[in-house]
Amino acid sequence: MTADEERLHAAVHDGDGPLALLVHGALGSRSYWDDNIGALQAVCRPVVIELWGHGRSPSPADSERYRPHSYVAEFERLRVELDAERIWMIGQSLGAALALHYVLAYPAHVIGAVLTNSSSAFSEPAVWAERTETLVEERALELETHGIEVLRDSWINPGRSTRISPAVRAKLAGEFSEHDATGLVNSFRFTNAGVPLGERLADVAVPVLLTNGTEEGRFQHLLPRARQIPELEIADLPASHAVNAQDPAGWNAAAARFIRQHADTPHAR
Secondary structure (H helix, E strand, O other): OOHHHOOOOEEEOOOOOOEEEEEOOOOOOHHHHHHHHHHHHOOOEEEEEOOOOOOOOOOOOOHHHHOHHHHHHHHHHHHHHOOOOOEEEEEOOHHHHHHHHHHHHOHHHEEEEEEEOOHHHHOOHHHHHHHHHHHHHHHHHHHHHHOHHHHOOOOOOHHHOOOOOHHHHHHHHHHHOOOOHHHHHHHHHHHHHHOOOHHHHHHOOOOEEEEEEOOOHHHHOOHHHHOOOOOEEEEEEOOOOOHHHHOHHHHHHHHHHHHHHOOOOHHHO
């Protein structure tokens, strides 16, 4: 496969409403959203994306393909190919940060965004850079030395949460074996490094719903930074980091209500 042929894996679902790109976080995969797809199909057409090196997506050799601006280009390519004038961006953790990068690059093509807890999006850039140089680099070195299975039982792996439904957890366990160590190393080193939005959060010009898993204590101190987004709504849910998978009923209701609420606004036209 040539570089020009390398594309993010995207599963396009039927649905009633505008297109919505769903972007998971680190070590996630396509089944992460399984308990949300049905509810979303009532208000939009979900397109489930897998990040480079994750699940069925390839692992490009060029490190530039992993940087946020290259993900933005991929999301825009999908929007154009799927013939959607305006879309929703739905992101979890690292995927939330990448979704905001797209919102900032193409505000005219975005109706709104639904996000989950995301330290990568809302951390101070300097603090995040230090974390990338220490904790994230340690994980990258482990992957290079021992391969993908070294992270199966890591706290980073969303699929090990016992609060996720057994059916989704089983699928994530199987899809974990599809991850590529080289792609994940590049993701840790090159995607993570550039994701915090910093002062650009104030420039987000579309409605944003932050579904806040209140039981992730370390994220709560970042809420003041998230509130820099002018049109921000926060829905507090009894979950931790994997909000949409740990409380699918609450998340589905909040996301569907927000999408319906903005269906007839100028943003949606």
